[in-house]
Amino acid sequence: MKKKILITPHHLTESKAKKLTRTHKKILVTGGAGYIGSHAVKLFLEKGYEVVVFDNLFRGFKEPIQILKKIGKLSFIQGDLRNKVDIEKVFRTHKIDCVLHFAALCLVNESMENPGLYFENNVCGSLNLFEAMKKFKVGKIIFSSTCATYGETKYLPVDEAHPQNPVNPYGESKLLVEKMLPWYETFGLRYVILRYFNICGAATSGIIGDSKKPSQLLMQNAVRGAMGIEPFAFTCAKVKTPDETPIRDYIDVEDLVEAHFAAYEFLRVGGKSDVFNLGNGKGYSVKEIVSEVEQNFGVKLKKVKAPARKGEYAKIFANPKKAQRILKWRPRKSIADSVESLKKWYDGHPDGYEK
Ligand SMILES: NC(=O)c1ccc[n+]([C@@H]2O[C@H](COP(=O)([O-])OP(=O)(O)OC[C@H]3O[C@@H](n4cnc5c(N)ncnc54)[C@H](O)[C@@H]3O)[C@@H](O)[C@H]2O)c1
Structure with missing residues (x-):
């Protein structure tokens, strides 16, 4: 049999030719107007x-979309996952290769005050997305999950086999979505679940x-405090750690999205559905x-005093070895690098994006 030869115009390098092939692959990003x-x-x-x-755009903004349109081919569709018609329309008008599913509400305290909102938005919204993917035969998804699905830790560092016992409705809503995914595999959906630790x-x-105004994320708030944008408030509960503040594993947002690219490559070349922790493997206290x-x-x-958040636990950090081994992913940015990037961001956007 004759071997198939990929003919590339001689003026194109192989990497340029590969890039051209990629431009024909469309990626759907739900929640793409938000932070991560x-x-x-x-x-x-x-x-x-x-x-x-x-x-x-409930928690997202048009401004990053306008900024990012200058980089490449980007379409924006305003719609709500809770509305089946909205999400089906996306698949009807675009041939999607893979979905990166970020869209969710993700404030622990808010979920304690209003659990119904979290189950409706995060669980029903994801269900509508999976059903639409099934209907339009879209076979790859990368789902943003969280270490909040583990709850109080039984051992540290936490690996992917650690029991999942969320202690807040936010974590529970994400766990429910995780549990739905394997049931869609029979219909040809391959998935990667990424359990993020704390993003900065x-x-x-x-x-x-x-x-987010005010940001719910510690490092963001500390940098805003240090830049004099707004007072810094300690919102953590007193917990059983050496300095009595919660210990978390911080991972830079650029490192985190690199892991999504690695997960996409993994699925693209036929990788089987799997779950990975994304963290640095090191815990830092709030102090x-x-x-x-x-x-x-x-x-x-x-430091201004503020009411302690509900639904928080003492200590968690990741065992990220599985992602390192299988996805060949390694975080590169240090805490100092993350602080530097925040300084730049808030310098240009002290009030964040315009609504
Ligand atoms: N930020 C963190 O520290 C962290 C940690 C672990 C996991 N995660 C997960 O990462 C994802 C992104 O988080 P983020 O910090 O970027 O949040 P974000 O609020 O900045 O972004 C979420 C986006 O989803 C959109 N959205 C929410 N519900 C929607 C719906 N029903 N239909 C359409 N759009 C909807 C919002 O408008 C927003 O733009 C979430 O799924 C979250 O659970 C975040």
């Missing part, structure tokens, strides 16, 4: 993919970042992060 999703959009555009963002930082260039920010800025933060 917009960083993933940026990366996939830079890699030469065409991206479709689907977002209801912004794009190194500072062009996009986290615009340690605050002092890192203080050192970087050479200031002492004025």
Whole structure:
């Protein structure tokens, strides 16, 4: 039999030819107008993919979409996952190769106050997405899950086999979605579940970042405090750790989205459905992060007292070896790098994006 030869015009290098092939693959990013999703959009555009963002703009913004349109081919569709018609329309109009599913509500405290909102938005929204994918035969998904599905830790560092006993409705809603995915495998859906630990930082260039007001994320808030944008408040509960503040595993948003690209490559070449922790494997207490920010800025933060958040636990950090081994992914950015990127981001956007 004759061997098939891929004919590339001689003026194209092999890598340019590969990039051209990629531009024909469309990636759907739900929640792509939000913090982490917009960083993933940026990366996939830079890699030469065409991206479709689907977002209801409840917590997301149009501004990052406008900024990112300058990088590559990006379409934006405003719609709500809770509305089947909205999401089906996306698959009817775009041939999607893979879905990166970020769209969710993700505030632990809010979920304790309003669990119904979390189950409706995160669980029913995901169900509508999976059903639409089944209907339109889209066979790859990367799902943003969380270490909040583990709850109080039985051992550290936490690997993927650790029992999952969420202690808040947010974590429970994500666990329910995780549990739905294997039931869709029979219909040809391959998935990667990524359980993120604590996310920090912004794009190194500072062009996009986290615009939640006020941010719910510690490092973001500490940097805003150090820059004099708003007072810094300790919102953590007193817990059983050496300095009585919660210990978490911080991972930079650019490292995190690189893992999504690795997961996409894994699925693209036929990888089987799997789940991976995404963390650094090292725990920092709240006080340690605050002092890192203080050192970087050479200031002492004025700490305002605020009510402690509900639904928080004492200590968690990841065993990220599985992602390192199988996805060949390694975080590169240090805590200091993340602080630097936040400084750049808030310099240009002290009030975040415009609504
Ligand atoms: N930020 C973290 O520290 C963290 C940690 C672990 C996991 N995660 C997960 O990562 C994902 C992204 O988090 P983020 O910090 O970027 O949040 P974000 O709020 O900035 O982004 C989420 C986006 O989803 C959109 N969205 C929400 N519900 C929707 C719906 N029903 N239909 C359409 N769009 C909808 C919002 O408008 C927003 O733009 C979430 O799934 C979250 O659970 C985040």
